[in-house]
Amino acid sequence: MNIVVLVKQVPDTWAERRLSETDNTLDRESVDAVINEIDEYAIEEGLRLKEAHGGEVTILSMGPERTAESIRKALSMGADKAVHVSDPALHGACAIQTAQVLAKALGTVDWDLVVAGSESTDARLSVVPALLAEVLGVAQLTHARKVTVDGSTVTIERQRDDGYTSVHGQLPAVVSVVEKINEPRYPSFKGIMAAKSKPVQTLTVADLGMSPDDVGLAHATSEVLDFTPAPPRQAGVIVKDDAGSGAAAIADFLASKKII
Amino acid sequence: MAEVLVLVDHADGTVKKATFELLTAARSLGEPSAVVLGAPGAAAALRETLASYGAAKIYAAESNDLVGFLVAPAAEVLAELVAQASPAAVLLATGRDNKEIAARLAFKIGSGILTDAVGIEADGAAHQSVFGGSVEVHSRVSAGVPVITLRANSVGPEQADGTADVVPVPVELSDAAKAAVVEETVVEEKGSRPSLTDASVIVSGGRGVGSAENFAIIEKLADSLGAAVGASRAATDAGWVPHTMQVGQTGVTVSPQLYVAVGISGAIQHRAGMQTSKTIVAINKDPEAPIFELADFGVVGDLFDVAPALTEEIAKRK
Ligand SMILES: Cc1cc2nc3c(=O)[nH]c(=O)nc-3n(C[C@H](O)[C@H](O)[C@H](O)COP(=O)(O)OP(=O)(O)OC[C@H]3O[C@@H](n4cnc5c(N)ncnc54)[C@H](O)[C@@H]3O)c2cc1C
Ligand SMILES: Nc1ncnc2c1ncn2[C@@H]1O[C@H](COP(=O)(O)O)[C@@H](O)[C@H]1O
Numbered sequence: 001m002n003i004v005v006l007v008k009q010v011p012d013t014w015a016e017r018r019l020s021e022t023d024n025t026l027d028r029e030s031v032d033a034v035i036n037e038i039d040e041y042a043i044e045e046g047l048r049l050k051e052a053h054g055g056e057v058t059i060l061s062m063g064p065e066r067t068a069e070s071i072r073k074a075l076s077m078g079a080d081k082a083v084h085v086s087d088p089a090l091h092g093a094c095a096i097q098t099a100q101v102l103a104k105a106l107g108t109v110d111w112d113l114v115v116a117g118s119e120s121t122d123a124r125l126s127v128v129p130a131l132l133a134e135v136l137g138v139a140q141l142t143h144a145r146k147v148t149v150d151g152s153t154v155t156i157e158r159q160r161d162d163g164y165t166s167v168h169g170q171l172p173a174v175v176s177v178v179e180k181i182n183e184p185r186y187p188s189f190k191g192i193m194a195a196k197s198k199p200v201q202t203l204t205v206a207d208l209g210m211s212p213d214d215v216g217l218a219h220a221t222s223e224v225l226d227f228t229p230a231p232p233r234q235a236g237v238i239v240k241d242d243a244g245s246g247a248a249a250i251a252d253f254l255a256s257k258k259i260i
Numbered sequence: 261m262a263e264v265l266v267l268v269d270h271a272d273g274t275v276k277k278a279t280f281e282l283l284t285a286a287r288s289l290g291e292p293s294a295v296v297l298g299a300p301g302a303a304a305a306l307r308e309t310l311a312s313y314g315a316a317k318i319y320a321a322e323s324n325d326l327v328g329f330l331v332a333p334a335a336e337v338l339a340e341l342v343a344q345a346s347p348a349a350v351l352l353a354t355g356r357d358n359k360e361i362a363a364r365l366a367f368k369i370g371s372g373i374l375t376d377a378v379g380i381e382a383d384g385a386a387h388q389s390v391f392g393g394s395v396e397v398h399s400r401v402s403a404g405v406p407v408i409t410l411r412a413n414s415v416g417p418e419q420a421d422g423t424a425d426v427v428p429v430p431v432e433l434s435d436a437a438k439a440a441v442v443e444e445t446v447v448e449e450k451g452s453r454p455s456l457t458d459a460s461v462i463v464s465g466g467r468g469v470g471s472a473e474n475f476a477i478i479e480k481l482a483d484s485l486g487a488a489v490g491a492s493r494a495a496t497d498a499g500w501v502p503h504t505m506q507v508g509q510t511g512v513t514v515s516p517q518l519y520v521a522v523g524i525s526g527a528i529q530h531r532a533g534m535q536t537s538k539t540i541v542a543i544n545k546d547p548e549a550p551i552f553e554l555a556d557f558g559v560v561g562d563l564f565d566v567a568p569a570l571t572e573e574i575a576k577r578k
Contacts, residue, residue, distance in 0.1 A: 017391040127363035134364040139439035162504050163448035167330050169440045179510045221372025227397045241561025247569030253557040259518050
């Protein structure tokens with residue numbers, strides 16, 4: 001079973017994230033970039049499925065040049081090869097375009113199962129895997145906290161706020177995973193060395209048979225008109241508890257807000 | 261006046277509060293049409309409630325296929341309705357299923373999506389709060405019918421009279437929409453308390469609570485406030501409470517009127533799920549805990565003293 005894991009590079013969530021003043025897009029230049037945290041769980045799940053069922057794990061990532069660092073890390077965890085879609089024309093692409101580009105890029109790989117993360121920390125959309133299933137016309141098995149493959153049937157436990165739903169579909173399929181699914185491995189020294197020589201194919205929009213004029217910010221299906229930093233949260237009142245004073249102070253505060 | 265399609269969230273014959281918020285928001289854009297997707301008979305049970313929040317029409321798409329397959333059927337039916345009704349917008353409540361339905365719908369109808377809006381304007385533009393609440397964004401869908409998911413508790417629900425004329429919608433699904441087969445849903449936790457996504461007050465406990473037994477302290481405080489109980493991942497991972505109670509980036513995202521964090525440090529992943537709460541109260545023994553940066557009111561103290569005392573204090577003042 002050949003597996004493609006979707007990996008997105010995102011600004012580190014600890015860094016102060018900004019929108020660019022010039023075109024209202026995410027400023028990806030000025031901050032540290034890391035693998036979207038949940039995508040490490042997707043990589044781990046891809047590797048475990050390969051260990052159980054054989055085949056190859058390919059990393060697929062769309063993002064600017066520096067995404068190469070994240071791809072290398074994914075390879076050092078144990079993936080076999082990677083496809084990197086990188087093109088300045090994609091700057092400002094929306095989720096729908098992203099799914100369309102990823103779908104095209106999947107056309108260059110021999111795959112049975114796509115494994116993605118459930119949500120990126122920058123966009124927090126949680127829609128790219130579902131969109132990809134829509135574009136490809138295959139089963140959408142998303143938000144999985146457990147994945148089992150038996151022959152050509154994939155069964156997942158889809159996370160819900162109050163439990164889970166078991167859902168199954170046939171390969172080829174798109175799975176996305178939540179962080180409860182596993183514990184990602186750390187790259188070993190051997191893995192880091194091996195990653196240096198693993199093949200990474202870099203593709204442009206034109207390589208995918210798409211026109212650079214049809215993608216990117218100008219064609220995004222949604223646009224940011226303007227943005228403002230949220231008014232800073234008014235510094236709160238912090239008191240030290242002293243023999244019950246803390247509870248009374250909270251109660252006074254809640255009463256002043258008419259909550260009690 | 262143009263129609264505005266509102267996807268109704270319902271379970272066990274009752275409409276979720278988030279739908280009332282959507283119907284209220286929809287009235288500023290046009291005439292709300294509620295869309296009920298469900299098993300046969302679903303719409304009739306909801307009609308009166310939907311009428312009382314101003315639904316002029318109810319599109320009733322009823323088929324066991326709509327509950328038998330994941331997400332894709334809902335998007336397909338909504339796409340049909342958009343073609344028929346040419347609405348000014350399609351509104352859904354933010355949630356796991358609905359965001360995916362919205363996205364697939366937007367793709368089918370050649371438009372775009374705005375997820376997790378905290379406000380909607382009369383022209384269909386929306387306001388979103390991003391990067392853990394640090395930036396407010398004003399955005400719009402560039403082409404076609406805007407598909408917008410609205411965060412719970414962003415709009416106050418207001419009643420209005422609607423005629424709620426029921427319009428049956430035939431359900432004929434493509435094979436592609438039947439690719440993900442739902443086997444069963446297992447509800448792991450369902451108590452008498454409000455659910456996290458609906459609650460206007462939430463009390464959450466973290467690692468500081470120390471054990472499953474000690475969570476009774478959190479539950480008692482929650483009950484005194486009529487609140488839902490939440491938890492940090494440290495508490496759910498320890499097995500003190502079910503995973504379904506996890507608030508945060510990979511748990512539930514909440515935005516209640518009041519969020520009380522007890523024995524929670526305020527890690528970035530936790531903050532991502534509660535940062536836009538209207539009022540935040542924290543109880544933590546470490547004065548340096550990052551949760552205090554967010555708190556409107558914080559008490560530095562031992563939760564085993566402060567939380568039970570607060571429960572009593574609230575009971576006294578009722
Ligand atoms: C991919 C990923 C996703 C994640 N998603 C989430 C998520 O969705 N939600 C989430 O919550 N976390 C998430 N986490 C975990 C997150 O990083 C933190 O580890 C977690 O939130 C910590 O929980 P905590 O605050 O309860 O524990 P800690 O950070 O250990 O804090 C416990 C706090 O309790 C205080 N305390 C201890 N004893 C007492 C006492 N007697 N009285 C008062 N205060 C006391 C301490 O001072 C401390 O501040 C995620 C992590 C990863 C890697
Ligand atoms: N540009 C991208 N390149 C590769 N994978 C992506 C990209 N964007 C999103 N994904 C995948 O889709 C998942 C959900 O992302 P999102 O819908 O943006 O929240 C991520 O966890 C990734 O696995």
